[in-house]
Amino acid sequence: MNRSAAVTRALSDMHHAARPTERRAKPLGIYVHVPWCRARCDYCGFVSLTIAAATPGRLRAVIEQTLSLLDQRVATVAPTHRIDTVYVGGGTPTVLPHALLRRLLDGIADRLGRRTALREWTVEANPDTIDASTLELLADCGVTRLSVGVQSFQSRLLQVIGRCRVAGADGALPEVLDLIGRSWSGQWSLDLITSIPGMSPAEARLDVRRACEAGPHHISLYDLSLEPGTRLANRLGRAGATSAAADGATVAGVCTASATAAARELERRGYRRYEISNYAIAGCECRHNQNYWTLGDYIGVGPSAVSAIRRPEGGIVRYSDAATAEGFLNQSGPWGTAEESSPAEAAFERLMVGLRTAEGVSLSEVMPLLAERAEVRQVFERWSDQGLATIEAEVICMTRRGWDLLDSCLRDLL
Numbered sequence: 001m002n003r004s005a006a007v008t009r010a011l012s013d014m015h016h017a018a019r020p021t022e023r024r025a026k027p028l029g030i031y032v033h034v035p036w037c038r039a040r041c042d043y044c045g046f047v048s049l050t051i052a053a054a055t056p057g058r059l060r061a062v063i064e065q066t067l068s069l070l071d072q073r074v075a076t077v078a079p080t081h082r083i084d085t086v087y088v089g090g091g092t093p094t095v096l097p098h099a100l101l102r103r104l105l106d107g108i109a110d111r112l113g114r115r116t117a118l119r120e121w122t123v124e125a126n127p128d129t130i131d132a133s134t135l136e137l138l139a140d141c142g143v144t145r146l147s148v149g150v151q152s153f154q155s156r157l158l159q160v161i162g163r164c165r166v167a168g169a170d171g172a173l174p175e176v177l178d179l180i181g182r183s184w185s186g187q188w189s190l191d192l193i194t195s196i197p198g199m200s201p202a203e204a205r206l207d208v209r210r211a212c213e214a215g216p217h218h219i220s221l222y223d224l225s226l227e228p229g230t231r232l233a234n235r236l237g238r239a240g241a242t243s244a245a246a247d248g249a250t251v252a253g254v255c256t257a258s259a260t261a262a263a264r265e266l267e268r269r270g271y272r273r274y275e276i277s278n279y280a281i282a283g284c285e286c287r288h289n290q291n292y293w294t295l296g297d298y299i300g301v302g303p304s305a306v307s308a309i310r311r312p313e314g315g316i317v318r319y320s321d322a323a324t325a326e327g328f329l330n331q332s333g334p335w336g337t338a339e340e341s342s343p344a345e346a347a348f349e350r351l352m353v354g355l356r357t358a359e360g361v362s363l364s365e366v367m368p369l370l371a372e373r374a375e376v377r378q379v380f381e382r383w384s385d386q387g388l389a390t391i392e393a394e395v396i397c398m399t400r401r402g403w404d405l406l407d408s409c410l411r412d413l414l
């Protein structure tokens, strides 16, 4: 199906799916991608551009195009959806000059027209872009949640991954976290990275301890991923390292020692692991991401952003915005490039992301769409016999041991 046919059909599905009593019933997430950062980290595989290289005119043009496309996309889905969450990520949204950041956030709020009805509005920030005036601006625009990219409190580890220029572990970081703790009245989350080459379990536990001392409501704990073509991958490749062996993992697919140590420490400190990489105190889970994990609908806007709309029969249509600022500015029509997933592909995807969550996946939700994959159930039963998963009331959940071995388990399904 060509792009315009796919778009026409998906939009038609959306309208026909709406019965009067179901109007606006489907929750919708909004993701806005701000592609600029102060400097590029060596491990970064995202679309991020150095802000110093962009002219003020270019920054303004991308923000205006973002708001214009958001307008058009929201208008299209408004008859069938209610906007539940907004997530402004990147990049580093808070690296924008304040006047432009306010223009973007006010523009989003104006377009949604219901800021008080949102269940959550998150903005990502790096510590070197946060001061009292930034926090005031975010709160004033209606933002309810801050996601702070710390990654590590230890300069040695930040140097290994090439992030020193945006983190400042030994400089302003403690002051910034203290400022957030004192003056940010919403929820906030802190990101850490584990499985850094040479990272010991003790160093991982130290990062977790310092993160917990800062008192965030939510902590994300990501394994370092070596994206091909990044400066870090090239550097480690030259040194003969591999990602799986980065901190002593013995077999590909097995959680590294630093990741396991960090996970256990976080749970010991009272954060509930509600997804393999995400921990929260009760009631502070990230609702926006929970929508992704259940394959809910969302609109993404900005260079490289993706939108996804579920069809009534279970398939998904995804639209991608151009990855470069230039391409994004020259996009025509309200939606980017379309790609279809069949109902069986979508069910398989739901399974793969759902097994990463503590809630697990209902087999009655996915198995009818996976009729041609009868062996999947046998794999689940084997996992259950091996203590890697539980199956209760037709819901499959990975155990803690299953999560430790998740990558190798999932290979059984491929």
Ligand code: SF4
Pocket (backbone or CB within 6 Å): 036, 037, 038, 039, 040, 041, 043, 044, 045, 046, 048, 090, 091, 092, 126, 149, 166
């Ligand atoms: S701050 Fe984040 S998005 Fe920006 S370069 Fe570093 S890793 Fe990439």
